[in-house]
Amino acid sequence: RMAAQAAFRAVILGAPGSGKGTISARIVKQFDVKHISSGDKLRYHIANQTDLGKKVKKYLDSGMLVPDETMIALISEEIKTLEGRNWLLDGFPRTVPQAEILESIHPISLVISLIVPDSVILERVKNRWTHLPSGRVYNIGFNDPKVPGKDDVTGESLCQRPDDQPEIVQRRLDEYLTKTKSVIDYYQKRGLLREFTGVSTNELWPKIQECIMPLL
Numbered sequence: 001r002m003a004a005q006a007a008f009r010a011v012i013l014g015a016p017g018s019g020k021g022t023i024s025a026r027i028v029k030q031f032d033v034k035h036i037s038s039g040d041k042l043r044y045h046i047a048n049q050t051d052l053g054k055k056v057k058k059y060l061d062s063g064m065l066v067p068d069e070t071m072i073a074l075i076s077e078e079i080k081t082l083e084g085r086n087w088l089l090d091g092f093p094r095t096v097p098q099a100e101i102l103e104s105i106h107p108i109s110l111v112i113s114l115i116v117p118d119s120v121i122l123e124r125v126k127n128r129w130t131h132l133p134s135g136r137v138y139n140i141g142f143n144d145p146k147v148p149g150k151d152d153v154t155g156e157s158l159c160q161r162p163d164d165q166p167e168i169v170q171r172r173l174d175e176y177l178t179k180t181k182s183v184i185d186y187y188q189k190r191g192l193l194r195e196f197t198g199v200s201t202n203e204l205w206p207k208i209q210e211c212i213m214p215l216l
């Protein structure tokens with residue numbers, strides 16, 4: 001119990017393309033924190049055609065949320081393996097039932113909420129390239145891969161996410177507004193929410209660093 005309270009347990013929230021993965025990578029680089037991205041996990045299962053992957057593909061392809069019970073099973077399993085470690089959840093929780101279950105498993109120390117205008121998001125996702133096995137993301141003109149089309153670390157090919165087509169991005173933004181905004185209220189009421197507003201990651205990052213520093 002003492003160890004669980006001492007550890008850093010954070011959540012990063014934000015609309016699709018708001019920079020959760022990018023900021024998480026910076027946090028991991030600077031602090032001793034394990035990053036858990038629900039979307040990266042799901043895409044990995046889809047790429048490997050596991051039973052779970054086959055079950056969730058239709059939701060990701062259409063930009064709809066995966067059912068709560070599936071997500072809760074996946075993420076609580078993952079958290080169990082990280083006993084005593086600091087962690088940062090990216091993409092979970094996305095509904096109030098998910099947040100309630102998470103709270104019953106572990107008290108959360110901090111919730112980082114990214115607020116980036118939709119117009120900026122729609123521009124960004126057009127230029128996003130992803131390394132599927134690791135979840136590393138690139139953006140043409142912002143953080144280009146060293147070799148075009150290839151991952152910096154493994155040299156493997158990059159791909160574009162099927163859900164980054166404009167109509168699907170719009171659906172994901174709608175899902176965020178209708179289902180995930182209530183998670184923000186949930187954490188606001190508990191005094192855990194810290195909001196960061198801006199149009200670029202470089203502008204948000206120093207403020208996020210400052211907020212995490214005293215906790216780690």
Ligand code: G5P
Binds near residue numbers: 016021063125128172
């Ligand atoms: P995901 O995978 O959680 P989203 O939609 O929440 O997906 P996404 O798209 O992964 O979020 P992000 O991580 O917030 O976005 O953003 P990012 O990848 O870091 O940045 C976006 C792009 O902008 C990148 O190319 C990056 O390089 C670039 N970029 C960053 N900063 C800047 C900048 O300052 N300037 C510029 N020019 N570019 C920048 O969820 C996917 C699906 O999985 C399911 C759902 O179906 C969901 O649709 N799912 C769940 N369903 C139910 N419950 C859950 N808990 C679920 N979790 C996942």
Ligand code: MG
Binds near residue numbers: 020021037039
């Ligand atoms: Mg992401």
